[in-house]
Amino acid sequence: MLTVTFKGLWAHKRRLVGMLMAVVLGVGFLAGALALGDTLSSNFDKLFASANAGTDAVVRSATTVGTGVGAQRPAVDVSLAATIRAVPGVAAAEPSITGFGEIIGSDGAAIGGNGPPRLASYWLPDPVLNPYKLAQGRAPATPDEIVVNRGAATAGKLRLGQTVTVLMPTPVRVRIVGIATFAGTDGLGTATLAAFNLAGAERNILGITGDAAQASSIVVRAQPGVSQAELTSRIQRVLPANVDALTGVAATQQAVSDVSGTFLTALRTVLVVFAGIALLVATLSIANTFAILVAQRSRESALLRALGGTRRQLLGSVVVEALCIGALASGLGLLAGLGIAGLLKGLFDSFGFALPAGGLVVSGTSIVVSVLAGMVVTLGAGLLPALRASRIPPLAAFRGAAAEPARPSLLHAIVGGVLASGGVALVVAGIQAPTSQVLSVVGIGALLTTVGVVALGPVVAKFVTGFIGRPLAAWRGTPGLLARGNAMRSPRRSAAAATALMVGVAIVTLFTVYAASLKTASDNGVKGSFNGDIAITSGGFGPGTLSPELATAIGGLPGVRTATGISAGEALIAGKAQQVSSVDPVHIGAVLDLHPAAGSIAALSDSQIAVSQHEASNRGWQLGTALPATMPDGARMQLSIGAIYTSRDLTGDYVVPLALWGAHNRQGVNSAVFVKLAPGTDLAAAKAAVTTASTPYGQPTVNDRAAFIAAAGQGVNLVLGIVYVLLALAILIAVLGIANTLSLAIHERTREVGLLRAVGQTRRQLRSMIRLESVILSVFSVVGGLTLGTFLGWGLSQATNVAQGFATFTLPVTRIALILVLGALAGILAAVRPARRAARMPVLTAVATE
Amino acid sequence: MQTTLTKAAARAINATKIYGSAETAVRALDEVSVGFPQGQFTAIMGPSGSGKSTLMHCLAGLDQVSSGEVFLGDVELGSLSDTELTLLRREQVGFIFQSFNLLPTLSAAENISLPLLLAGKRPDRDWLDTVIAEVRLGDRLAHKPSELSGGQQQRVAVARALVTRPQIIFADEPTGNLDSRSSAELLGFLRRAVTSFGQTIVMVTHDPGAAAAADSVLFLSDGRIVGELREPTAEAILDRLKAIGE
Ligand SMILES: Nc1ncnc2c1ncn2[C@@H]1O[C@H](COP(=O)(O)OP(=O)(O)O)[C@@H](O)[C@H]1O
Numbered sequence A: 001m002l003t004v005t006f007k008g009l010w011a012h013k014r015r016l017v018g019m020l021m022a023v024v025l026g027v028g029f030l031a032g033a034l035a036l037g038d039t040l041s042s043n044f045d046k047l048f049a050s051a052n053a054g055t056d057a058v059v060r061s062a063t064t065v066g067t068g069v070g071a072q073r074p075a076v077d078v079s080l081a082a083t084i085r086a087v088p089g090v091a092a093a094e095p096s097i098t099g100f101g102e103i104i105g106s107d108g109a110a111i112g113g114n115g116p117p118r119l120a121s122y123w124l125p126d127p128v129l130n131p132y133k134l135a136q137g138r139a140p141a142t143p144d145e146i147v148v149n150r151g152a153a154t155a156g157k158l159r160l161g162q163t164v165t166v167l168m169p170t171p172v173r174v175r176i177v178g179i180a181t182f183a184g185t186d187g188l189g190t191a192t193l194a195a196f197n198l199a200g201a202e203r204n205i206l207g208i209t210g211d212a213a214q215a216s217s218i219v220v221r222a223q224p225g226v227s228q229a230e231l232t233s234r235i236q237r238v239l240p241a242n243v244d245a246l247t248g249v250a251a252t253q254q255a256v257s258d259v260s261g262t263f264l265t266a267l268r269t270v271l272v273v274f275a276g277i278a279l280l281v282a283t284l285s286i287a288n289t290f291a292i293l294v295a296q297r298s299r300e301s302a303l304l305r306a307l308g309g310t311r312r313q314l315l316g317s318v319v320v321e322a323l324c325i326g327a328l329a330s331g332l333g334l335l336a337g338l339g340i341a342g343l344l345k346g347l348f349d350s351f352g353f354a355l356p357a358g359g360l361v362v363s364g365t366s367i368v369v370s371v372l373a374g375m376v377v378t379l380g381a382g383l384l385p386a387l388r389a390s391r392i393p394p395l396a397a398f399r400g401a402a403a404e405p406a407r408p409s410l411l412h413a414i415v416g417g418v419l420a421s422g423g424v425a426l427v428v429a430g431i432q433a434p435t436s437q438v439l440s441v442v443g444i445g446a447l448l449t450t451v452g453v454v455a456l457g458p459v460v461a462k463f464v465t466g467f468i469g470r471p472l473a474a475w476r477g478t479p480g481l482l483a484r485g486n487a488m489r490s491p492r493r494s495a496a497a498a499t500a501l502m503v504g505v506a507i508v509t510l511f512t513v514y515a516a517s518l519k520t521a522s523d524n525g526v527k528g529s530f531n532g533d534i535a536i537t538s539g540g541f542g543p544g545t546l547s548p549e550l551a552t553a554i555g556g557l558p559g560v561r562t563a564t565g566i567s568a569g570e571a572l573i574a575g576k577a578q579q580v581s582s583v584d585p586v587h588i589g590a591v592l593d594l595h596p597a598a599g600s601i602a603a604l605s606d607s608q609i610a611v612s613q614h615e616a617s618n619r620g621w622q623l624g625t626a627l628p629a630t631m632p633d634g635a636r637m638q639l640s641i642g643a644i645y646t647s648r649d650l651t652g653d654y655v656v657p658l659a660l661w662g663a664h665n666r667q668g669v670n671s672a673v674f675v676k677l678a679p680g681t682d683l684a685a686a687k688a689a690v691t692t693a694s695t696p697y698g699q700p701t702v703n704d705r706a707a708f709i710a711a712a713g714q715g716v717n718l719v720l721g722i723v724y725v726l727l728a729l730a731i732l733i734a735v736l737g738i739a740n741t742l743s744l745a746i747h748e749r750t751r752e753v754g755l756l757r758a759v760g761q762t763r764r765q766l767r768s769m770i771r772l773e774s775v776i777l778s779v780f781s782v783v784g785g786l787t788l789g790t791f792l793g794w795g796l797s798q799a800t801n802v803a804q805g806f807a808t809f810t811l812p813v814t815r816i817a818l819i820l821v822l823g824a825l826a827g828i829l830a831a832v833r834p835a836r837r838a839a840r841m842p843v844l845t846a847v848a849t850e
Numbered sequence B: 001m002q003t004t005l006t007k008a009a010a011r012a013i014n015a016t017k018i019y020g021s022a023e024t025a026v027r028a029l030d031e032v033s034v035g036f037p038q039g040q041f042t043a044i045m046g047p048s049g050s051g052k053s054t055l056m057h058c059l060a061g062l063d064q065v066s067s068g069e070v071f072l073g074d075v076e077l078g079s080l081s082d083t084e085l086t087l088l089r090r091e092q093v094g095f096i097f098q099s100f101n102l103l104p105t106l107s108a109a110e111n112i113s114l115p116l117l118l119a120g121k122r123p124d125r126d127w128l129d130t131v132i133a134e135v136r137l138g139d140r141l142a143h144k145p146s147e148l149s150g151g152q153q154q155r156v157a158v159a160r161a162l163v164t165r166p167q168i169i170f171a172d173e174p175t176g177n178l179d180s181r182s183s184a185e186l187l188g189f190l191r192r193a194v195t196s197f198g199q200t201i202v203m204v205t206h207d208p209g210a211a212a213a214a215d216s217v218l219f220l221s222d223g224r225i226v227g228e229l230r231e232p233t234a235e236a237i238l239d240r241l242k243a244i245g246e
């Protein structure tokens, strides 16, 4: 029996290519995602290991403020380094001082744009403790000398001895005296570095010199023969309360797990989710291929049964076939995954999330998971058709009956209808559910709706394909008429062919609608609260990079009535790390109306905080509620709620006065500066003046009100762009599925093709017929997907609105129309190969095929 | 250049068809020269594998001869492109195959008009009605092929072949799958098409009774024409077949 299976596989190899492709792409995506995770994790490991290579102990505050990569900790006194140096066994101890510093290249623009981190630090004089090594020049000796990393020097066309501007974020003029490498490479990933001597770092990064100066940590090197553990315990004895010493190895591990625990896990999860979508679509697509193949072989199967093959053998045969295809495809997918990992990295780089480079690493777990996924998907897709094949009665061999019921049963229709309507009802009802349950109820409803709609596909396929085909038949004449007939002849198969693309399009639409809804909410929020005339933003991600001096400089321009900065950061508030905005309460009102529901922003005192209405009502807070808070420098305090506001799009949920924030942060940076002009001032002239004035501060983006409002929602579109790229593979798999179905159908209809050609169908008409059938199928999928996706997008945005307080359902009409058009085009593309092959079939073989 | 009185609807001059190459080469047609006069009903007979279908396919522009010439009316087929051949078949040739003559997705009426539909032409209503009446399909027009009997399906095929008023109709064993009553009926239709409408028909058949309905019978053996019988009777045909050694 196995021989028969393998012979059969070999004989049908051409027909298996399409199926193979779907699994290869799906597994490839998964393997690529996992490999990228492995690679990044290994790169981060290496990075931290080299960064900490010479460090035997690290001394730092025991508390953290906030979450995420390199979670902020309160600082320690720089003077602690001297205390530690006195501990026996210590060879060197230096304060580690790092902060923000943006180097301006020779062309006047900031090096690295807004992507990679831009670091400024204290150049550790101990060459073992310092992970950077001088490649040229010398260490900085005065506060106005710096060392830059080689990558930054190359990118900014900077030379040794050149005087450059570094935005700290207040511009400082310094001379480059050294160029450094990191572990033999151009730098720490693509991060740029400007390293000062101690006085320079204290002045420019800490803003304080002398005894009050504080460092992020103290790094220590042991004398030979002193173990890290021994060193650490000796140091710990001289440390003040709330300051910890840990071994270099432990510090490295913690840094690594900080990254893997947050950033890497999130990245992996996102990628695996999208790989899962691709695999789901692949499963749907190959399940259909299997069904068709098994149906086409029903005579063969029946003959085997008649000759004494048992049902079990027949079932086994299809299972073995699925396993073979699964194994082969998974193997190929694994190889493809290595390429896809590179593409994914490129994708993130091109969207501005620079990831550290390094050779590709794939862990054993990733290989096993990918291969298993491929096998399970193929086997799962093959099982149902296999069961059907095994049920073929031996007599069918002589009747030549099709093993495939063309029409769905009544039960099928009822089950589909109940699932779909139940799901819809759940989504609609879920929106009214209590806040905490909204997302889960709506989620379950969405899942049920999707399953129901997929189940209903075959029930409505005949009607819908007929409906779509009618205008095509009228427009394209006979080929259209024939295409319509072909699309309608087996509703079950048409629906199965369409399902994969439908699910893919539904997901694309869901994201599109959801993104549009978020953007509308953001636009409306910004429009409703921003009253300024000009906004200056540093762009990119993370906290801002604008010097507080900028607001002052612009405030002095003629025609400017108010120029006030806003900055962002993280603090622990009521036990949770929260994003906090800080504003100048006196001036912010001129440019930003937060629509207070209670209290007043302008009257906010230095021991008060303003909270959004959404957050306040979720947490049960009122005006006057005292919230425990820990500031970035570790200071603990009670802040009472002085205002509750409703517009949270520009400031988030927490706003504190600038004076309070500035007292507890080292480098003051603004994320934006908002400008209000005096009445009657010419906007264009004022904007030009503001642009000129802000140029020395790293050429930030200067927008008028309209452009600022438009740009505020751009982040959503950026993420949507990445999502589109990640979904592209799933769509490709789905389109391949349609191509595959068409090829198989044409193979089945060889005699029809021959007959048509004999009685006068030209090759062009034949191709047109196949193309139109493909268009009908893909439009069927796309219309289904758009409808489903729009509904789910509506549900999700309503649910988000209830749970999170933003998202305003919006139907992005142009985009939806574009998806429809692209879907039809995809249909045309899918038909290219099958149509060409059909047209190449000699008329006679077709006529003569018995 | 035509020496006979009636013009030939189709003719072959020294037509040779070789399948395969070198050792496996099969000479399906061997220097065949033959003409099919207009308005005549010609039957082709011969043992299985003698080249009957091949001759027909070459004459109909479905296949190309290896050497020699084939004319449909005045058009030499060898120089035509695939599209030109297709258009020629659509307008000048009618087909009736032994089985699988109809597209399952189209109704009987649509199957009948298929060549016209493909040409984007409106059917000539009177002629269409005449043809449908002739093959007695009036009440079955809306049915799909799967809802028709074998005889009815072949009648639809006859109507389709007639609908374009082609130069010539080729029928390859059209009664091969039919019972004797349906066969007789079908032959009657073909005969009447020749007699009443002056249609030229060439029919391959194994059945001497069927061949007797034709005006003349050509005998083929090993790719060569080995004889002709005018005004044939079933007995005369049988005798001739015995002589060829079928
Ligand atoms: N496509 C083909 N390839 C190779 N040989 C063929 C092909 N078609 C027909 N033949 C051979 O040509 C000869 C004539 O075939 P055919 O015209 O079909 O005979 P008939 O219709 O008289 O039974 C046979 O020997 C047949 O095997």
Ligand SMILES: [Mg+2]
Pocket (backbone or CB within 6 Å): B052, B053, B054
């Ligand atoms: Mg034959």
